[in-house]
Every structure is written in C-alpha cells, then in structure tokens.
Amino acid sequence: MNTVSFADLKLAPEILKALTESGYATPTPIQAQAIPVALEGHDLMAGAQTGTGKTAAFALPMLQKLLPHASSSTSPARHPVRALILVPTRELAVQVEESVKAYARHTHLRSLVVYGGVDIKTQTPHLKTGVEILVATPGRLLDHIEQKTVLLNQVQMLVLDEADRMLDMGFMPALKRILALLPRQRQSLMFSATFSNEIKKLSEDFMNYPTLIEVARSNATSDNITQKVYLVASEDKHQLLTQLLRGDDAKQVIVFTKTKLTASRLAKQLQRDGVSADAIHGDKSQLERMQALDAFKNGRVAVLIATDVAARGLDIDSLPMVINYEIPHAAEDYVHRIGRTGRAGASGTAISLVAPEEERYLVDIEKLIKTEIRKERADLPQHNARAARAPRGEKPEHGHAYHTPAPKKPSHDPWFDKPYVPSISAPAVPVKKTEEAPSKRKSPIPALFVKRQG
Numbered sequence: 001m002n003t004v005s006f007a008d009l010k011l012a013p014e015i016l017k018a019l020t021e022s023g024y025a026t027p028t029p030i031q032a033q034a035i036p037v038a039l040e041g042h043d044l045m046a047g048a049q050t051g052t053g054k055t056a057a058f059a060l061p062m063l064q065k066l067l068p069h070a071s072s073s074t075s076p077a078r079h080p081v082r083a084l085i086l087v088p089t090r091e092l093a094v095q096v097e098e099s100v101k102a103y104a105r106h107t108h109l110r111s112l113v114v115y116g117g118v119d120i121k122t123q124t125p126h127l128k129t130g131v132e133i134l135v136a137t138p139g140r141l142l143d144h145i146e147q148k149t150v151l152l153n154q155v156q157m158l159v160l161d162e163a164d165r166m167l168d169m170g171f172m173p174a175l176k177r178i179l180a181l182l183p184r185q186r187q188s189l190m191f192s193a194t195f196s197n198e199i200k201k202l203s204e205d206f207m208n209y210p211t212l213i214e215v216a217r218s219n220a221t222s223d224n225i226t227q228k229v230y231l232v233a234s235e236d237k238h239q240l241l242t243q244l245l246r247g248d249d250a251k252q253v254i255v256f257t258k259t260k261l262t263a264s265r266l267a268k269q270l271q272r273d274g275v276s277a278d279a280i281h282g283d284k285s286q287l288e289r290m291q292a293l294d295a296f297k298n299g300r301v302a303v304l305i306a307t308d309v310a311a312r313g314l315d316i317d318s319l320p321m322v323i324n325y326e327i328p329h330a331a332e333d334y335v336h337r338i339g340r341t342g343r344a345g346a347s348g349t350a351i352s353l354v355a356p357e358e359e360r361y362l363v364d365i366e367k368l369i370k371t372e373i374r375k376e377r378a379d380l381p382q383h384n385a386r387a388a389r390a391p392r393g394e395k396p397e398h399g400h401a402y403h404t405p406a407p408k409k410p411s412h413d414p415w416f417d418k419p420y421v422p423s424i425s426a427p428a429v430p431v432k433k434t435e436e437a438p439s440k441r442k443s444p445i446p447a448l449f450v451k452r453q454g
Ligand code: AMP
Pocket: 023, 024, 025, 026, 027, 028, 031, 049, 050, 051, 052, 053, 054, 055, 056
C-alpha cells in the first residue's frame, strides 16, 4: 500500500517545514483523507475522535488556503478573521489554537483563541490587532459579537470541531446565531465523533453537499460509553448541570448524588428551574419510587435524581446519559452508575462533575477502570452571573445559558478584575490545574434561579 506523505498532499513548503519540526513524518488516516477534500474546496463532514490527528486535518488545508492572504503588514485591516474554528470547551480551544500556531509558525498568518470564564476585555485588544484564524467557544464568541469586538463578514472557512459535544452542551442556539452571521459563500468543515440525527440535521442546515469521511475508531469496545469529567467548583455544579441538561442528548438523564439530601434539594431546584425532575432515594416509600421510575420511563419526567442505593436494580433500556453530580466514594459504584447507559450496543454518555475535594476519589476510579477519563472545564459564560441581575422580562435563551445581550460592565465585577494571560501565547492548560479558575471565582449560582418567564 502506498503511504501518502505530507508533500504528496501538496502543502506549501513553509507548512511542511513546521510539520517536520513538529515531528510529523506521515499524515494520519484522517489527515490523508480530509486534506485533499478540503484543499479542493469541498465541504466536509468527518467522523473522527480526539487523538486521530483531526486538528491538523482541518488546520493544514486552512493554512494552505489562507496563505495568499498572509501579510506582514501591521494594519488590522490586513488581518480580518478569515477562518473561524468553533469548539465546545476551553481546553480544546487552547489545544487547537496551539496546534494552529505551531503549523503556521513560518507564515504571517495570525491566530487567536477566545473562550469564556476569563476577562473579556483583555481579549479585545488582541482581536483588534487583527487575526486571520479565530478559535472560539460559542458563548464567548457571541459576547464578542455583541460587544462588536469581532467581525465575521470575511470568514471564508468555518470549522465545527467536536460538533457532537457542542450539541450535547446545548450550544445549538448559539451556533445558529453565529452561523447566521457568516457569509453564505464559504467552506464548512465539521468534525464529530458521532453522527447523530441532530448532527446530520445541522450539516443539512449549514453545509453544502459535504463529503463524508470516517476513520476507524481506535478502541471500539469501550467506545459505547463516552466518559467525561468536568472539574468544577462545588458551587458551580448546579449551573453546569443546568447547562448540560439543556443539551440535545439530555432527554432522559439519571443524575446521581451521594446523599439523599442532595438528591431532594437538587430535584426541587431543577423543578423550580422548569426542568421535569424527580428524586428517588431511601427516604421515599416504595410506592413513591415506583411512581417516579414509571414517570421517568414513560418520559413524563426527564431527569431522575438518584442515590446509589435507590438506583440499584433500576432497569431502564438504552438510557442515553448519566451524570454524576457527586462522584461516588466507592470506585465500584462508578462502574455501576455509568453502566446504566450505553447498554446493548447503544451509545451513551457518562459525565462526572468533580470538585477539587473529590479528586482523590476520581484517582481511585481511574485506577479501577484502568482509564484516564478526559478532564474538561465547562465554558460557563461569564455573563451568567450578570444575567441573574438582568432586567425583568428578559428571557433566558435555551442552550446558551441565560444569555443576555450586550452585557454592560458593572461598576464592580470580580470577573473583570481577574488576571488574564493573553491567549495569543497561552500555554496548554495543564489538566491538573483546570479546576483553579472556577473554584476561585464567585459563584454565579443565582443565575439558575432566575425564574423562567412564560
Ligand atoms: P488531535 O487528534 O488533533 O488532537 O491530535 C492528537 C495528537 O497527534 C496531537 O498531539 C498531535 O500533535 C499529534 N499528531 C497529529 N498529526 C500527527 C502526525 N501526522 N504525525 C504525528 N503526530 C501527529
């Protein structure tokens, strides 16, 4: 079999040089398949997970196509945003932009990453100097759009990276708003680990006869359940949970808590938020538990909050999602909990919200399952806290948690006082440290208690 080389893919010498320096000898399968399609200008829908080399699969043709626009001029006008890469989380945003920067290091193309949870005003000067390639999480990009600190009318290439996760996290409305602002004449590439109906619908809506590419999954056996950990301060868990529950695949979810008290409290809070939720735990009578379970199975209740004891023996077919609001202290319980999803060949998602004080239990779990679960930090928009103070009558937008238009700078807002390392040279976010930012900040929990209007 002929092995394709990067030179065979007709990439420019300055890009090839960067690849050699990065230690890339040959293209990975997704790169070998996707790069020629993208270079020809076709839209592309690629099924590929992290670790397959998907970032270079879209970044390399992107750089190649933007090279004619590369300019050493310092004028911002010569550096409009020409390529937009949307990603679901900050970690991925930082990783992707680092890769782009590395591949572009011998060109005059500029890149920048913007994501939520950090002071927006420190990102603005970087945007103003002009960048050709912008990597962004959807929530923060909308903030910039509303503050008119970014213009997208010259975008010629759009990438939706980990599109399935973006939908899982409830970003569909945000995506739609962003897509509506982009020029119709553009190339769109979508990367997703799974092709659900929602993903197909999304591609129909915004792509133009995309070429479909799928690379083999690396470990098919354990792929049924996608496991994720969000490192999050305890006080931010409720906000993150609400965001996750708005995701498209959160139609039927079991949320596990450690204690009966948390289960009850959470059910009440979610009910107040307008989520159809019920709790089952040891203090409930058998009849009450049966009724709650019945309602859950029949779809009258979307979210069932359960303790380990109460959940034992629950038999629910093809549950799409399990969320560990608190991770269990016994690692075996974790295996039981996530085993509620991904049954009988169906795919499932198991998400764990882990506070710094729970991390030691996570270590035990990873030891038991012999897998390091991917850690992430959620993109909780900074204006959530402000949304809680939004004028009456403003509706929270579904999917983009309690989004408010054009947030005004309050006279004192802890968010605006946070130091920010310019993302243009941001180092990779070390996994161990990902909990720092959320745990330091003031809790935006009240945002969740904004009563839904209407
Ligand atoms: P990704 O799936 O894009 O997150 O990439 C996974 C890892 O593979 C990253 O560390 C990349 O730097 C690396 N990588 C991507 N393409 C290649 C290649 N052609 N050869 C060697 N390593 C690569």
